[in-house]
Amino acid sequence: MAGIYIHIPFCKQACYYCDFHFSTSLKKKNELLLAIKKELVLRKHEFGNEAIKTIYFGGGTPSILNSKELHEIFEVIYSNYTVIENAEITLEANPDDLTSEKILELSKLQINRLSIGIQSFFEDDLKFMNRAHTAEESKKCLKEALKYFDNITIDLIYGVPNMSAKKWLENLKIAFEFGVPHISSYALTVEEKTALASFIKKGKVAPVDENLALEHFNLLVSQTQKQGFVHYEISNFGKPAYFSKHNTSYWLGENYLGIGPSAHSFNGTERAWNISNNAKYIKSLEANILPITVEELSVENRYNEYIMTGLRTIWGVSFTKIETDFGSEFLQKLKINAAPFIKNGLLQIKNNPDLVSVLLTTKKGKFLADGIASDLFII
Missing domain, CATH: 1.10.10.10 (Winged helix-like DNA-binding domain superfamily/Winged helix DNA-binding domain)
Structure with a gap:
């Protein structure tokens, strides 16, 4: 069985460390969503009659979409693909989008798993990363989301300059107290052409300390183990029965279809990727041309x-x-x-x-x- 990944390339603001493809302008949002739906239709036979077992909305910030926009994408998927019963359907979301009303609306759609970009429960860390949400919004949205969603994962970043071991342990403690069944945690990395890389080069920010990141990683491994999490992938920790089915399919080499600008696909022998330009992606799909590059893997x-x-x-x-x-x-x-x-x-x-x-x-x-x-x- 296969998976579908849908890239929603919009964000309210740019996080200093992020090098994913996104735009902070929503001017072309309607045109881009039309293009995404058209790409879904044009590629519906790519994996033959293979059933879809996971759907993942990534980005960018997919929670920037409203319920009507998400519903229309689901209509196209379910009209053109065979989706298994109880498929894992994940939406990446930022805390500032997850109001009580938004969470209730999402719970009425096919979405059954939320991936919430917390990153840190501390205000100074969030400002350092230029996140759009506050620490209070993180806690408030988690409390509300857990009323409607059983399957929730949160993202946390470690190795942040000046983050003490005590502070990192407190981040983990707060996550454990909420009772989330899955944590994805990544070391802060410096990617080329990001604001963080520029700040470090200019001496405005201290370079990332690998020894600090290692200390945080070891604490992460030991503390999650004590709480009953399984460290099933380097950056992923899940309670039994809560491993990410979608991401696991990547690691096990299963087929997946990547929809949207910059999205990647894999069919076992070929890897393909869409153009990382919103305007060119839209223009190409308007002409019924897939803006895709295919590489046959040796x-x-x-x-x-x-x-x-x-x-x-x-x-x-x-x-x-x-x-x-x-x-x-x-x-x-x-x-x-x-x-x-x-x-x-x-x-x-x-x-x-x-x-x-x-x-x-x-x-x-x-x-x-x-x-x-x-x-x-x-x-």
Whole structure:
């Protein structure tokens, strides 16, 4: 079964650290939503009769859309695709959008999971990031959302300059007290061409401290474990039965359709991405032309992607899958390349429940997973 990702490229204001594709101007919103609905129709046969098990509204800030706009997108999806019963349907939302009235309206749509961009429960952190909401709005919207939605995940950012361990622990404590069943947490990273990168370059902001981020990460892992969360992917912690089905499908290499400007798609052998320009995206769809670039993945590309995603998850990299999908030569190279990391206590080999040998990061290696994966790549 497949998933659909819909990119809504609008935000009220630009967060200093963000390099996703978005616009703070809503002038072309109606035209862009028409283009998104047209793209959904034009691509409805792309995965044949494969059923849709997850739908994810990302961005940008999808909660900027009103109920009527979301309803119209759902009408197009359900008219053109086979969506399974009880599909996981997620909407990313910012606290400043989640008024009591908005939450009630969302609960009456097909949406059954909210991903709320809290980032921090402290006002000074939110100002540092240039978030549009306040700390009070974060707490108020969570209290209200939990009345209508059982499946809620929140985003928290760690490694913020001058954020003490005590303050990070307090962020986690507040999240635990609300009883949210899922937390996605990311280290603050400096992306090129962002305001944060410019501030650091000019000396207005202290550089990101990797040691601080590591300290916060270790606290995150230990504290969530105490609360019964499963650390099932490097940045994701879920209570049993509350793992993100949509994001898990990415990590397990399942098919997904990316709709909207800058959205990516994957069908097992090809990766595709839409143009990252709202005006050009709209103009192209008005002419019934898909503004998409397609890349056929080489065996090496597919192998590298599997290594990258596998090492980030509790499912690891299956030796059987490597040999079946890529051949014994790839498996042999993996074992040779992984040996130094196993010796240094960063990787380990275990048997999964099906008695298949899998390569996993150790507790020591989790924070370094992406770097380790890149060293295992076949160029």
